[in-house]
Amino acid sequence: MSASSPGPQQGTGRIVAQAPSATRWRLRIEADRLKAILVVSPSLLAIGIVVYAFMVWTGYISLSKWHDVRPNYAFDGLENYVQLFQTQRFLIDLHNTAVFLVLFLASCLVFGFILAVLLDQKIKGEVIFRTIFLLPFAVSLIATGVAWRWLESPESGLNLLFQFAGLNFLKSNWFADPNIGIAAVVLPATWQMSGYVMALYLAGLRSIPAELHEAAAIDGANSVQRYRFIVVPLLWPVTITALIILGNVSLKIFDLTTAMTGSGPAFIDDVPAFFMFQTTFQSDHFAQGAAIAIVMLLLSSILIVPYIISQQRQEAGQ
Amino acid sequence: MIRLNSRLSRRALVLQVGILVPTVLVAACSGSSGGSAAPTSSSSTTSNAAAPTAASATSSPAAAPTAAAAATTAPAAQASTGSAAATGQLEIFSWWTGSDGVALAALYKLYNQQYPNVKIVNAALGGGTGPGGNMKAVLKTRILGGDPPDSFQVHLGAELIDTWVTTNYMEPLDDLFKQEGYADVFPKRLIDIASWHGHPWSVPFNAQRVNIMFYNKSVLAKNGIKPPATFADFFQACKTLKEAGVIPLALGDNPPGASGRVLESVLIGALGPDDYDGLWTGKTPFSDGKVTDALNYFKELLSYVNSDYLSIGSTQPDTMVAKGQAAMLQFTGDWTDGTFKGMKFTDWGAVPPPNNANIWDLSCDSFGLPKKAKHRQNAINWLILGGSKKGQDTFDSLKGAISPRSDSDPNAGYDAFQKQEMVDFHKFTIVPAVVDGAAISESWTTDFVNDANIFATKKDVASAQKLLAQACVSANVCK
Numbered sequence: 001m002s003a004s005s006p007g008p009q010q011g012t013g014r015i016v017a018q019a020p021s022a023t024r025w026r027l028r029i030e031a032d033r034l035k036a037i038l039v040v041s042p043s044l045l046a047i048g049i050v051v052y053a054f055m056v057w058t059g060y061i062s063l064s065k066w067h068d069v070r071p072n073y074a075f076d077g078l079e080n081y082v083q084l085f086q087t088q089r090f091l092i093d094l095h096n097t098a099v100f101l102v103l104f105l106a107s108c109l110v111f112g113f114i115l116a117v118l119l120d121q122k123i124k125g126e127v128i129f130r131t132i133f134l135l136p137f138a139v140s141l142i143a144t145g146v147a148w149r150w151l152e153s154p155e156s157g158l159n160l161l162f163q164f165a166g167l168n169f170l171k172s173n174w175f176a177d178p179n180i181g182i183a184a185v186v187l188p189a190t191w192q193m194s195g196y197v198m199a200l201y202l203a204g205l206r207s208i209p210a211e212l213h214e215a216a217a218i219d220g221a222n223s224v225q226r227y228r229f230i231v232v233p234l235l236w237p238v239t240i241t242a243l244i245i246l247g248n249v250s251l252k253i254f255d256l257t258t259a260m261t262g263s264g265p266a267f268i269d270d271v272p273a274f275f276m277f278q279t280t281f282q283s284d285h286f287a288q289g290a291a292i293a294i295v296m297l298l299l300s301s302i303l304i305v306p307y308i309i310s311q312q313r314q315e316a317g318q
Numbered sequence: 319m320i321r322l323n324s325r326l327s328r329r330a331l332v333l334q335v336g337i338l339v340p341t342v343l344v345a346a347c348s349g350s351s352g353g354s355a356a357p358t359s360s361s362s363t364t365s366n367a368a369a370p371t372a373a374s375a376t377s378s379p380a381a382a383p384t385a386a387a388a389a390t391t392a393p394a395a396q397a398s399t400g401s402a403a404a405t406g407q408l409e410i411f412s413w414w415t416g417s418d419g420v421a422l423a424a425l426y427k428l429y430n431q432q433y434p435n436v437k438i439v440n441a442a443l444g445g446g447t448g449p450g451g452n453m454k455a456v457l458k459t460r461i462l463g464g465d466p467p468d469s470f471q472v473h474l475g476a477e478l479i480d481t482w483v484t485t486n487y488m489e490p491l492d493d494l495f496k497q498e499g500y501a502d503v504f505p506k507r508l509i510d511i512a513s514w515h516g517h518p519w520s521v522p523f524n525a526q527r528v529n530i531m532f533y534n535k536s537v538l539a540k541n542g543i544k545p546p547a548t549f550a551d552f553f554q555a556c557k558t559l560k561e562a563g564v565i566p567l568a569l570g571d572n573p574p575g576a577s578g579r580v581l582e583s584v585l586i587g588a589l590g591p592d593d594y595d596g597l598w599t600g601k602t603p604f605s606d607g608k609v610t611d612a613l614n615y616f617k618e619l620l621s622y623v624n625s626d627y628l629s630i631g632s633t634q635p636d637t638m639v640a641k642g643q644a645a646m647l648q649f650t651g652d653w654t655d656g657t658f659k660g661m662k663f664t665d666w667g668a669v670p671p672p673n674n675a676n677i678w679d680l681s682c683d684s685f686g687l688p689k690k691a692k693h694r695q696n697a698i699n700w701l702i703l704g705g706s707k708k709g710q711d712t713f714d715s716l717k718g719a720i721s722p723r724s725d726s727d728p729n730a731g732y733d734a735f736q737k738q739e740m741v742d743f744h745k746f747t748i749v750p751a752v753v754d755g756a757a758i759s760e761s762w763t764t765d766f767v768n769d770a771n772i773f774a775t776k777k778d779v780a781s782a783q784k785l786l787a788q789a790c791v792s793a794n795v796c797k
Contacts, residue, residue: 069458070485089768154626176572176629178775262447262573263768265628266775281455282448283761284481 055297062290069284080291090292093272096182097299100271101250103183107190108246109239112197117227119198120205130202133195141192145259148188152260175261181268185257192256193249197242204238205231240307247303252296272296408696409439410685411457412471413450414717417656421716428712429703436696441467447573448767449473449754461487466688468697473755474522474684475511476598480759482688483519489687490517494698498705503723507748511680511756520686521705524719525743528651528751529583529679531671532658537564537645538667545669549587549615552672556622559645566622568635568644574771576632576648578753578763580671581616581770583649587673588612591747598750598757600795604787613779615672620777623648628775633657639666651681651754655735656718668735678746681754682722758793765789 062081065074084090115133119126136144151157152174159171175184208231216226254273257263263270263278272292280289408429414422419442426438446452450471457470461482472478482488495501495518501509504522512518533545538555541562546552556566571577586594588611589602596602597609620627624635624644636654638644640663647654649671658666670677685704691697703709710721715731720739728737750756752766766789773782790796 068485069462069481069487071462152629154629173626173629176626258447261629263771265572266772267768268775277455278447278764281458282451282764284458285761 058290058293058297061287062294064287064290066286066290067284067288069286071286076287080287081295084288084291084295089267089270089275090272092267093270093275096267096269096271097251100182100186100189100253101247103186104189104193104250105243105246107186108194108197109242111190111194112242113201115194115198116201116205117231119202130199133198135195136192137196137199139192141255142259144188144192145256148191149260152184152187175269176265178265178268181264182257182271185253185260185269188260189249189253189256193246197246200238200242201235204235208234244303244307248300251299251303403435404433404696404699405435406693406696407437407439407468408693408700409441409467410469410471410700411441411443411453411460411467413442413444413446413453414471415442415444417660418717421713424716425704425709425713428709429700432703433696433699436693436699448575448763454760461688464690466690468691468693469685469687469700471683471685472520473751474508474520474682475750475756476758477755477760477763478520478684478686479514480761482686483514487689488519489689491519491521491687491701492517494521494701494705498702500705503725505722505724505744505748508680508682508722511748511750512682512684520684521701522682522684522722523704523710524683524714524717525678525722526651526653526681526683526719526754527678527739527743528579528681528754529586529649529671529674529677530652530654530668531583531649532639532647532654532666532668534639534642534645535665535667537642541645543645545667546672547669547675549672553618553622555645556619560622564642565624565638565644567619567624567646567648568638569620569623569627569648569774570630570632570634571627571771571774572629572631574767575753576635576650577627577774578767578770579651580619580649581612581766581773582679582752583671583674584616584619585609585612586677586679586749587671588615591677591749594749597790598752598795600790600797604783604790604796609783609786610779613773613782616773617777617779620774636661652720652735652739653718655733659718659733676746678743678748679751680748681751681756683719758795762789762793762795765792 060073063076063078064072065076066072119129119133123129153159154171154173154176158174162168162170172180174180175182177184212230213226216230221229252273253271254277257269257271258274258277261269263274273296276289276292276296279285279292410422410426412422422440422442426440429438430436443453443456446455453471457467460466466487472482478488495509500518500521508522508525509518512520512522531545537559538545541558541564543555543558544551546555559566569576569580585597589597589606589608593602593606593608597604602609624630624638632648632650635644635648636657639647640658640661652668655668658664685701687694687697687701704713707721707723707725707727710723711727711730711732714721714726715736718736720726720732720736720743722743724744726740728740732740752758753763755763758766766786769782769785769789772785773779776782787796
């Protein structure tokens with residue numbers, strides 16, 4: 001299983017069979033290793049500088065006194081963070097992010113799973129349906145935002161549809177309604193991403209062998225039980241993957257909310273990324289903007305790091 | 319079962335790695351946008367650093383990254399002579415696209431008539447939050463990265479000064495102003511707004527008025543209403559219109575912006591020009607009772623606007639007025655003249671917002687001279703053209719603004735509305751605009767606009783007054 005990981009102590013069969021002298025063997029390994037290092041180093045360097053170095057740099061800026069366009073690297077301790085967590089807008093943003101995260105994850109997973117199960121029923125024209133459901137994923141979030149801004153406009157779009165259908169009680173101000181707020185942005189986000197979750201689940205469903213279903217059927221399990229006790233547990237890794245990806249999407253969502261409503265009335269649709277953009281590029285509080293970025297990064301890490309660790313453990317265990 | 323598990327997890331693993339790696343990268347990238355643009359202080363091109371008078375005044379040279387670039391000396395006077403000799407490029411950065419772009423192109427044409435050997439690079443970038451939102455963000459990375467365009471559009475006054483002048487990225491334009499005799503043709507108040515520490519920093523290419531209330535003539539006439547001049551008249555008119563089933567005032571504040579302009583006009587109306595001016599210099603405290611009055615007026619006004627004002631954009635109200643669904647338009651700028659022209663809607667009138675008579679809330683599009691401009695001389699020629707009578711009359715009549723020059727020619731293609739404005743401009747009291755960049759820094763403007771939006775949403779006078787006062791403190795103007 002893990003034969004792919006190259007290491008000095010893990011000789012290939014050929015070397016073991018015809019063992020040369022110890023020094024030549026070592027040289028050979030070192031040459032291999034050098035080659036490997038040479039091959040990966042450009043991308044390591046690029047990622048190291050473009051991603052990690054700037055992460056560290058942003059981290060430092062967030063501790064500085066850079067408050068106009070002119071860089072000021074004087075150390076200011078955690079002052080920017082202290083101020084940030086006293087800023088009403090940022091607290092609203094965190095609340096909005098949490099709401100978005102929960103609703104978006106739940107709706108995408110549920111819709112994605114249902115779509116995948118339906119498509120897995122060996123229906124006619126599956127390819128067409130699959131494409132239809134997956135296509136929104138290819139649309140730019142900006143385009144989605146602009147379109148849904150109109151769909152959720154009080155005088156047109158969905159409200160008009162409800163009016164024609166005689167469902168006036170369903171009409172609302174959507175993203176401008178304080179009782180709905182950012183949940184109105186979850187709607188287009190789900191529209192866009194549930195097809196993608198469907199694709200993930202579909203791949204997972206297809207990898208479950210028919211014998212298992214058959215065996216369960218023989219044991220007298222009905223279809224609900226088969227999904228409950230066989231499919232759902234076996235799809236758990238896919239679910240985790242979807243959670244991680246969608247979780248990241250929701251933590252750094254920017255384009256969709258910006259195109260739809262900006263920060264919304266009194267920040268009801270505001271998200272940290274938009275706050276960071278305004279703080280950095282409109283208000284020139286670069287240090288404060290960096291602090292917001294770092295908080296976003298930490299939130300993402302909370303989601304990703306345990307996952308990476310568990311993945312590594314799993315690999316080591318195999 | 320085991321076999322299955324391993325198969326499944328291998329599949330899942332491939333999926334996960336394939337998807338997770340780019341995701342992590344994107345997440346990381348979005349976190350690292352803050353600090354990439356440290357300016358390099360190596361400006362080897364300028365040898366003779368005979369710092370002009372202004373640089374000595376700007377007090378904070380140590381941290382200033384481009385102190386050495388202060389003076390490439392070549393006085394503007396020498397330049398304007400050899401017009402045919404001018405070569406190279408001229409990169410002009412602006413947020414003028416669409417119909418404004420047509421006016422800009424006309425000005426480019428005029429420039430190339432004078433300087434046929436200069437290649438103009440039009441770096442216009444529209445869109446974004448607030449006026450020039452996207453363009454300003456890109457401009458920042460360009461200038462901080464040490465690669466400024468030769469000249470860039472900016473609102474004259476605090477928007478330029480607080481961002482780029484106090485931080486020492488611009489050249490003072492004293493010589494140019496003297497040479498071109500601007501003091502004789504521009505109102506003194508205009509030059510005051512353009513100046514900091516006694517030096518002017520940008521050349522106004524136009525003058526716009528942002529305290530105007532447009533209205534649909536027939537809708538008002540049908541309801542027997544004369545265009546109101548005072549708050550009392552205005553609210554009386556609103557009441558009549560509302561009872562008649564017409565939306566009295568059209569407003570669209572998503573994303574936030576339009577209600578900031580309304581609040582601005584209401585503040586002018588409630589405080590008068592002097593106290594309004596004082597708000598932005600720290601002389602008038604935001605705790606002033608007249609600010610409370612203004613917010614109360616604004617609150618009452620909000621009871622007469624369309625119900626979806628928190629959902630719709632700032633240009634939809636134009637259509638509502640043009641279609642007669644609404645009687646009066648949110649207090650806004652004179653560019654609406656051009657908007658209505660584009661809609662072929664002619665049945666409109668315009669008056670100042672309540673209690674705003676004889677006051678001109680001024681916003682000017684202007685251009686300045688960034689240090690390290692690669693084609694400095696070409697940029698100076700650009701400023702000279704944009705400040706000239708011919709340049710302004712060509713540009714402004716097309717753009718739907720007016721020329722702030724006292725000698726501008728009303729018959730150079732201006733329409734009737736613009737002609738009236740040209741008369742008014744030189745008679746009225748000028749105050750600097752807030753949302754449109756003349757009075758306060760960009761960061762304060764952002765706060766002001768957001769505060770106005772919060773008020774438009776929650777209608778809480780006391781907390782709005784507190785927020786406005788806080789914004790003044792954050793801007794280091796109030797204590």
